[in-house]
Amino acid sequence: MVKKISFLIxxxxxxxxxxxxxSKLSYWDRSVxxxxxxxxxxxxxxxxxxxxxxxxxxRPEMRELSDSMRAGFETREGRPGPGMRERNIPDSxxxxxxxxxxxxxxxxxxEGGIRNGEGRGxxxxxxxxxxxxxxxxxxxxxxxxFTVIAIYIDKAICLIRKRYRTSD
Amino acid sequence: MNIIKFFLSLFITIAMLLLMDPRSFYGLAFHEWAGxxxxxxFILHKILNWKWIxxxxxxxxxxxxxxxxxxxxxxxxxxxxxxxxIISGIAIAxxxxxxxxxxxxSRAFWRVMHTSSSFLTLALFGIHLGLHWNWVLxxxxxxxxxxxxxx
Numbered sequence: 001m002v003k004k005i006s007f008l009i010x011x012x013x014x015x016x017x018x019x020x021x022x023s024k025l026s027y028w029d030r031s032v033x034x035x036x037x038x039x040x041x042x043x044x045x046x047x048x049x050x051x052x053x054x055x056x057x058x059r060p061e062m063r064e065l066s067d068s069m070r071a072g073f074e075t076r077e078g079r080p081g082p083g084m085r086e087r088n089i090p091d092s093x094x095x096x097x098x099x100x101x102x103x104x105x106x107x108x109x110x111e112g113g114i115r116n117g118e119g120r121g122x123x124x125x126x127x128x129x130x131x132x133x134x135x136x137x138x139x140x141x142x143x144x145x146f147t148v149i150a151i152y153i154d155k156a157i158c159l160i161r162k163r164y165r166t167s168d
Numbered sequence: 169m170n171i172i173k174f175f176l177s178l179f180i181t182i183a184m185l186l187l188m189d190p191r192s193f194y195g196l197a198f199h200e201w202a203g204x205x206x207x208x209x210f211i212l213h214k215i216l217n218w219k220w221i222x223x224x225x226x227x228x229x230x231x232x233x234x235x236x237x238x239x240x241x242x243x244x245x246x247x248x249x250x251x252x253x254i255i256s257g258i259a260i261a262x263x264x265x266x267x268x269x270x271x272x273x274s275r276a277f278w279r280v281m282h283t284s285s286s287f288l289t290l291a292l293f294g295i296h297l298g299l300h301w302n303w304v305l306x307x308x309x310x311x312x313x314x315x316x317x318x319x
Contacts, residue, residue: 027287034284037277135189143185143294150298 011148018145021138173216174307180209184293188286197263204264207254214247235299242296249289256282 022028183206186192190199214221224232224240232240259271259278271278297304 030283031287031291032284033280037280133186133189133192136185136192139185139188139290143181143290143297146291146294147298147301150295151301154299154301 011152014141014144014148017141018148021141022145025135025138025142027142169216170307173213174304176209176213176216180206180213181293181297183209184290188290200257200261200264203254203257207250210247210250239296239299242292242299246289246292246296249285249292252281252285253289256285 183202187199187203187206190196193199221240221243224236228237228240255271256278258266258269259273260275260282
């Protein structure tokens with residue numbers, strides 16, 4: 001009896017932990033996302049935001065400018081030009097850009113690198129930090145959740161069948 | 169044979185859990201290589217249970233018990249899930265070059281496919297283990313085998 005009760009408590013704990021993990025990982029949403037997927041929907045992953053979303057991106061400062069002035073800034077492929085220094089713009093506007101962007105004005109090349117380059121990609125760690133299994137416990141919880149449910153449903157079905165047989 | 173099956177299943181389960189998060193363990197390179205290798209182990213798992221597969225396939229619409237039929241359908245879904253997982257993984261691989269395969273489709277589509285198929289497959293894995301729980305307990309000598317009949 002004690003064994004049965006302890007198993008029951010353990011199962012309830014697994015179920016509770018599983019439900020928490022379910023919401024933590026947004027398990028259901030991510031599982032059925034493929035059925036809701038349409039090619040027109042923009043995909044908002046970190047990686048694709050950085051690469052594909054770049055072309056349509058307009059800096060907030062640029063949005064405030066008139067079309068003609070913005071066209072002057074935009075060079076090849078509709079992207080903003082390399083810098084403000086070389087442009088023929090009023091000093092007040094130049095000052096406005098400088099104060100808003102702060103150090104961004106003088107910032108050099110993006111240091112993060114691109115995915116296929118030498119830069120750190122998704123899932124890779126900085127040198128020296130190799131093992132991380134922080135999310136594994138949530139997946140283990142979901143896995144155990146389904147296992148426990150299957151065990152009890154299986155047991156329930158077996159019990160019902162047995163009762164049917166004995167009544168016949 | 170049962171011991172090999174047991175340890176193989178245990179290995180696949182642990183590997184599957186480690187592979188659920190690409191950031192876990194040794195990063196993306198490990199994720200991609202282990203993802204491919206797990207496919208081989210999955211095939212090995214099927215080969216070891218080939219007798220059962222053959223038996224149920226032949227008698228699926230005839231004299232097959234409901235439980236075996238359900239397990240068979242679940243296994244087919246698992247196979248489909250793992251296949252989709254590996255194909256989508258190949259399509260979005262970064263550390264291994266599979267560009268020569270020309271799988272087509274957008275990267276976004278394959279990413280969503282990879283996430284969804286892996287999440288659904290993990291759930292199926294859990295159910296699969298739950299339905300074979302008695303077999304696991306028998307292997308661990310927690311439950312005795314009744315009349316030489318194994319679950």
